[in-house]
Amino acid sequence: MKQQAKRILSVLLALVLVLCCTAVAFAQAPEEKTPIVLIPGFGQSETKVYDGEEYLGMINAFELPGLSVENILKAVLAPGVASILTRSDANLSKAVKGFMDELFKAFKTNPDGTPVYTKVVTPYDAAYSFLPPEKQQEVQHHIAIHGLDDYNDVRYFYSYDSFGSIKQVAAGLHRYIEDVVLAQTGAEQVILVPVSQGGTVLTEYLADFPGDAKYIKKIISVIPAFDGAQILGDVMTDNVTIYDVNYDHETVLPALLPGDLGYQVSLALRVALPARVIEKVLREALEEVRQLLVVNSSMMWALCPAADYAAVKDKYLSGAEHAAVRAECDAYDAARKALPATLNRLKDSGVNVHIVSCYGVGNIMPVLFGSGNINSDELLTPASSGLGATFANIGETLGDGYTAKGTVCSDPSHNHLSPDGMIDASTCALPENTWFFSNIGHTYVNTREDIKDFAAKLILQDVADIYSLPGYTQFNDPYERAAKSYETDNGVYYYDENNHYLFTDLKPQTQEASPFWKGLAGVVNRLYRMLETVQTKLHLDKLRPFA
Ligand SMILES: [Zn+2]
Numbered sequence: 346m347k348q349q350a351k352r353i354l355s356v357l358l359a360l361v362l363v364l365c366c367t368a369v370a371f372a373q374a375p376e377e378k379t380p381i382v383l384i385p386g387f388g389q390s391e392t393k394v395y396d397g398e399e400y401l402g403m404i405n406a407f408e409l410p411g412l413s414v415e416n417i418l419k420a421v422l423a424p425g426v427a428s429i430l431t432r433s434d435a436n437l438s439k440a441v442k443g444f445m446d447e448l449f450k451a452f453k454t455n456p457d458g459t460p461v462y463t464k465v466v467t468p469y470d471a472a473y474s475f476l477p478p479e480k481q482q483e484v485q486h487h488i489a490i491h492g493l494d495d496y497n498d499v500r501y502f503y504s505y506d507s508f509g510s511i512k513q514v515a516a517g518l519h520r521y522i523e524d525v526v527l528a529q530t531g532a533e534q535v536i537l538v539p540v541s542q543g544g545t546v547l548t549e550y551l552a553d554f555p556g557d558a559k560y561i562k563k564i565i566s567v568i569p570a571f572d573g574a575q576i577l578g579d580v581m582t583d584n585v586t587i588y589d590v591n592y593d594h595e596t597v598l599p600a601l602l603p604g605d606l607g608y609q610v611s612l613a614l615r616v617a618l619p620a621r622v623i624e625k626v627l628r629e630a631l632e633e634v635r636q637l638l639v640v641n642s643s644m645m646w647a648l649c650p651a652a653d654y655a656a657v658k659d660k661y662l663s664g665a666e667h668a669a670v671r672a673e674c675d676a677y678d679a680a681r682k683a684l685p686a687t688l689n690r691l692k693d694s695g696v697n698v699h700i701v702s703c704y705g706v707g708n709i710m711p712v713l714f715g716s717g718n719i720n721s722d723e724l725l726t727p728a729s730s731g732l733g734a735t736f737a738n739i740g741e742t743l744g745d746g747y748t749a750k751g752t753v754c755s756d757p758s759h760n761h762l763s764p765d766g767m768i769d770a771s772t773c774a775l776p777e778n779t780w781f782f783s784n785i786g787h788t789y790v791n792t793r794e795d796i797k798d799f800a801a802k803l804i805l806q807d808v809a810d811i812y813s814l815p816g817y818t819q820f821n822d823p824y825e826r827a828a829k830s831y832e833t834d835n836g837v838y839y840y841d842e843n844n845h846y847l848f849t850d851l852k853p854q855t856q857e858a859s860p861f862w863k864g865l866a867g868v869v870n871r872l873y874r875m876l877e878t879v880q881t882k883l884h885l886d887k888l889r890p891f892a
Pocket residue numbers: 754755756759761776777
């Protein structure tokens with residue numbers, strides 16, 4: 346009996362020993378790290394432009410060396426004075442266009458899509474850990490996902506020209522993955538993380554390089570611009586109220602210029618020029634923006650939603666000189682329409698595909714852009730970043746009796762309706778893999794640790810679908826997720842239950858205007874509105890001194 350007990354004990358001991366050793370062996374085995382390739386958003390890749398030796402500016406940051414009060418005055422003073430005296434457009438709009446043409450010189454692209462000057466996109470041709478400090482800072486400045494810090498030795502940043510050719514940018518990504526990422530790491534697969542405009546790059550890349558599917562382990566798209574940005578659609582289709590006297594003078598100008606200056610400029614403009622002249626100048630300036638920044642660039646066209654592209658492509662891209670850009674844009678349009686099928690095919694072949702969409706903020710400057718109170722993250726609708734979500738506009742819901750459309754997921758046991766009644770995710774291309782966060786602005790995502798922590802989880806963990814990540818559901822409200830908040834002079838800081846920082850609602854840091862200038866600008870604006878009404882009533886059509 347004793348002998349048997351001893352034998353059993355020694356067998357047990359041996360077993361424990363073996364188990365311990367195996368555990369140690371597992372723990373010490375080199376961790377397999379799949380390289381992560383961030384495809385950043387609009388303007389996040391340093392792009393310097395040169396005319397021979399002369400430096401023309403950094404277009405990604407809209408660094409415009411020609412922008413100075415002196416240059417503006419030089420360009421518009423004479424026609425400005427003439428316009429004020431004649432109460433008409435005495436070459437003022439022409440002067441403004443000429444000034445813009447010079448100011449945005451670095452952005453200039455030929456009608457065939459080739460850049461007029463030499464563009465140099467700063468390459469990040471090593472993993473983060475091996476980049477020089479200034480390049481590391483640049484990457485962190487744009488996309489600092491702290492949850493990936495342990496992966497800095499395999500974390501890559503693909504830089505590209507936001508105003509260039511989408512075909513070339515996609516081809517650049519293909520080369521970057523093969524020649525840099527896979528070559529340096531010896532890995533066979535990568536995790537692609539397209540952010541915002543990076544979503545358009547991914548779309549073209551998947552269409553142009555179907556053979557690269559073998560390189561892709563995961564695609565985690567964060568607020569991707571899969572169907573562009575609605576405000577660019579508004580700009581291109583001229584669905585814009587370029588000059589709303591009340592909104593521009595009482596909201597836009599004071600928001601753009603600090604302190605009293607906004608009201609002073611508003612006042613001066615209101616007295617100096619009739620509204621119709623200001624509107625004409627702004628309208629022509631807007632057309633100049635379209636021509637200089639968008640028309641010759643397939644990267645920019647890719648940010649124009651499909652419906653808006655269809656409406657204006659013939660207007661802007663039917664000439665023979667635009668044939669090359671048109672061909673790229675049409676090919677991109679086909680690629681984005683095929684994207685739901687493309688991603689589903691990848692998913693079915695075992696690639697982990699997830700999409701993170703934000704919503705519930707509304708458009709930037711809702712009065713000026715025709716899409717007004719469309720539901721968005723400031724820029725992208727849930728249909729764009731959520732790849733096909735159905736949504737209600739800001740301040741509305743889909744309705745009390747609304748039932749899910751179920752065009753993609755019709756499983757009766759699934760609930761793809763957001764608790765706030767704004768989103769129906771059953772129409773998303775990937776209804777089981779698309780996550781939503783409410784009340785988050787597009788341009789704030791880079792400062793949001795909660796969203797970036799979440800993205801890191803999707804990147805690093807094996808998350809099958811929206812049902813398999815503890816603590817998260819398809820729809821997430823950041824304010825409900827926050828356990829604690831502290832109010833300070835700067836704003837309200839939010840933390841989770843472990844005191845882990847999540848995000849801040851910063852108070853607007855506007856310089857308060859003095860009541861005098863604010864009041865005077867308001868009174869004069871109202872007076873002019875009255876005079877405009879009188880002018881219309883008295884049929885002073887020829888004279889039109891006020892509007
Ligand atoms: Zn479902």
